[in-house]
Amino acid sequence: MNTERMTLPALVERKKTGRKITAVTAYDYSMARLLDDVDIDLVLVGDSVGMVSLGYDTTLPVTMDEMIHHTRAVRRGTGRALVVGDMPFMSYHVSDEETIRNAGRFIQEGGAEAVKLEGGQKFADRIRVVVDAGISVMGHIGLTPQSIHQFGGYRVQGKNYYDSRQIKKDALALQKAGVFSIVLEAIPAELAAEITSEVDIPTIGIGAGKECDGQILVLNDLLGLNQEFTPKFVKRYAELGEAVQGALRDYVDEVQTGAFPTAEHTYNLKRKPLREAGNQGSS
Numbered sequence: 001m002n003t004e005r006m007t008l009p010a011l012v013e014r015k016k017t018g019r020k021i022t023a024v025t026a027y028d029y030s031m032a033r034l035l036d037d038v039d040i041d042l043v044l045v046g047d048s049v050g051m052v053s054l055g056y057d058t059t060l061p062v063t064m065d066e067m068i069h070h071t072r073a074v075r076r077g078t079g080r081a082l083v084v085g086d087m088p089f090m091s092y093h094v095s096d097e098e099t100i101r102n103a104g105r106f107i108q109e110g111g112a113e114a115v116k117l118e119g120g121q122k123f124a125d126r127i128r129v130v131v132d133a134g135i136s137v138m139g140h141i142g143l144t145p146q147s148i149h150q151f152g153g154y155r156v157q158g159k160n161y162y163d164s165r166q167i168k169k170d171a172l173a174l175q176k177a178g179v180f181s182i183v184l185e186a187i188p189a190e191l192a193a194e195i196t197s198e199v200d201i202p203t204i205g206i207g208a209g210k211e212c213d214g215q216i217l218v219l220n221d222l223l224g225l226n227q228e229f230t231p232k233f234v235k236r237y238a239e240l241g242e243a244v245q246g247a248l249r250d251y252v253d254e255v256q257t258g259a260f261p262t263a264e265h266t267y268n269l270k271r272k273p274l275r276e277a278g279n280q281g282s283s
């Protein structure tokens with residue numbers, strides 16, 4: 001187990017050393033504790049929490065208060081990995097002032113080391129303002145799920161030449177604005193490779209091929225806890241959904257048959273009950 005605490009400069013340094021960055025999302029304390037023990041570099045408290053844990057159809061309804069609540073929980077379970085808070089829809093869209101205040105909440109109340117927000121060139125000036133306030137920012141371009149209605153669905157981005165040039169410009173604008181890293185989501189591997197070789201900061205891919213400097217997946221997806229979600233980029237490293245249901249079926253069965261609980265899981269008095277010992281009424 002690696003007990004060395006990850007830092008933002010150490011993460012950025014990975015671009016040079018070539019050692020890949022490993023990242024996952026998490027939304028609660030117990031998962032954070034598990035991932036922190038196994039060398040994960042970065043944990044993103046994603047606004048995907050809205051879909052994964054809260055049951056919304058999109059990430060759009062997620063609020064700042066919900067994000068802070070989950071970020072605090074993840075922070076309490078995390079010692080080594082960097083904690084990054086994902087700014088929700090409308091928390092960085094209105095003004096520089098609101099953006100700084102909301103980004104600051106992730107750091108001050110949530111205990112995060114950095115924030116992430118979606119958008120390229122159009123958000124570069126706003127990102128610069130946050131970075132100048134002393135808050136580290138991670139970029140996110142390509143498929144930016146908060147723009148689902150503009151895209152008309154969760155579609156791979158940058159497939160035509162014009163779109164691919166815009167995404168490349170977005171990456172360069174984010175670098176100039178001072179982000180420490182960029183998430184590349186659902187774009188062709190060739191475009192991700194080109195961007196990765198032309199920026200000095202690490203790229204972290206999700207559905208963006210193997211040439212990125214790191215990879216991120218939604219924890220529930222890679223654990224097989226989200227069985228109905230099967231886009232091409234998700235690889236399941238476990239079938240925890242099946243494991244959970246198998247365990248629950250056994251539990252139901254044992255409670256019904258009386259096989260659980262046995263003496264092993266039962267408290268008993270050391271002496272015979274007072275009543276039987278002839279001590280009725282005294283206390």
Ligand SMILES: Nc1nc(=O)c2c([nH]1)NC[C@@H]1CN(c3ccc(C(=O)N[C@@H](CCC(=O)O)C(=O)O)cc3)CN21
Pocket residue numbers: 048051052059143145154155156186218220221226229230231232233
């Ligand atoms: N559980 C979960 N995992 C995620 O990775 C994730 C979320 N939720 N919620 C927010 C966004 C939404 N994401 C998504 C959702 C669907 C596709 C999807 O259906 N992709 C199609 C590609 C369609 C095309 O060809 O353009 C696929 O079949 O891979 C991709 C990313 C990624 N993010």
Ligand SMILES: CC(C)C(=O)C(=O)O
Pocket residue numbers: 025044045046047048049086140183185206216217218
């Ligand atoms: C998939 C990652 C990059 C994300 O933004 C999220 O989980 O919300």
Ligand SMILES: [Mg+2]
Pocket residue numbers: 046047048059086145
């Ligand atoms: Mg997100």
